[in-house]
Amino acid sequence: MKDTEIINFYNNLDQYAKDKIDRQLIDLTNAKKESRNYCIKVCPKCDAVNPRFTKGGNANSGKPMLKCSCCHKRFTYDNGQLTHYSHQDESKWDQLIVDTFSQVPVEKSAANMNISTYTVWRMRMKLLHMLEKMIADTVVSGEIELDEKYILNSHKGEKKDNLKPRKRGGSASKRGLSNEQICLPTAVQRNGTAVLKATNTATPTSGDLMKLSNSIGENSMAWIDGKTAYNNLLSEKHCEIRVMKDHTTYTSLDHLNNVNAFHRLIEKWYKGYNGVASKYINRYAALFTLVREYTGCDTQEILLSIKKRMHQITDFFRIVDMKKDDLFIYSIS
Ligand SMILES: [Zn+2]
Known part of the structure; x- marks a missing residue:
């Protein structure tokens, strides 16, 4: 549409529609300003x-x-942000955020951005690390549902002796819950956010679940499926426990529908990846948590909101730390 056509189109709208468009434009402009x-x-x-x-001139890279x-020292304006120590400009990082939240494969992003697949992979790891840091202090409280999600482990990208690679969508060699299954305890606040974190392999012990301690609000009402390993965690937090034996006992109040829905979303997203190396699972767990949070938002809304939130924190994640910092370590047998 040409500009004059847009103006005519706008002028012919009802006042109600004009007000709605005006509000959306103002929101979008504010979000854009805040995201910067x-x-x-x-x-x-x-x-x-x-x-x-105060302003301190420009760096050799041209960055302000x-x-x-206090110390009269200078640093680039994007210190601790994604663009810091990066050869890629903000538009490339924006595209990476949009692609990551749309589950665009790394290879495809690389082709679209005209940069190497390995660079895009590293950029994605840097983003995921930042997202993990961004939501690290999340606390769920009030009405919460807890359950675990199990994911088959993967050694993607690693060479391990005595380990035959599984075919895509492969199954565990052992029956039931073994150390081939990574356990991700999940706590979902009804009408709120969620916490998802890999803590162990196979069935969680009471000690494994205590790792969620900082993420559970005191005096909450907690629905669980009856696993006694949750008892210590929940009694430490003075939570009231309601046990759901199975689906047939669900009512409009007593259920695990929210945590089940989150687990279905994880299942769907996880399948979309051609394997995720288990050591990076908590970086992906952060992404899944945010994908859940932003359900129903369009990609531009997500981009602006994520940028705004990232600007509240700093994360110095270097390429050399990519494969050693913040990994989920577990034993293989
Ligand atoms: Zn200083």
Whole structure:
């Protein structure tokens, strides 16, 4: 449509429709503005909290720099953000965020962005690491549902002696829950956010589930499927426990529908990947949690919101740390 056609189209709308479009435009403009605001609270050079920052010229890369009023040192404006220490500009990172939340394969993103597959893979790992950090302090409270999700382990990209690779969609060699199954305890707040974290292989012990301790709000009402391993965690948090034996006992109040729905979403997304190396599973767990949170949002809304949230934190994740920092380690037998 030409500009004049758009103006005519707009002018012919009812007032109600005009108001709606105006509101959406204002929201979008505000979100865009906020998504650009970096919020550096601590000086990365001297750790001073909320010092005054002034303009400090440009770095060799051309990036604008800020100067700290305490230590007088300079650093680039995107310190601790995705573009920091990156040869890729913001538009490439934006595309990567959109592609990651649309489950576009790395190879396809690489072709679209005209950069190598390995670079895009590393960019994705950097993003996932940042997402994990972004939601690390999430606490679910009030009415919560808890259950575990099991995922068959994968050594994608690794050479391991005595381990035959599984075919895509392969099955475990042992029956039932063995250490081939990675356990992801899940806590979903009704009408709220969720916590998902790989803690162990096979059935979780009481100690494994205690790793969720910082994520569970005190005095919550907790629905579980009867696994006694949850008891210590929930009694420590003074939660009231309601046990659901099976689906037939579900009522409009007593059910595990929210956590079950989240597990179906994980199942669907996990299948979409041609395997995820288990050591990176918690980075993907962060992504799944956010995919659930942003259900129903369009990709531009997701992009703006994610950028805004990422600007509240800093994450110094270097390529050398990619394969050793923050991994899910478990024994293989
Ligand atoms: Zn400083």
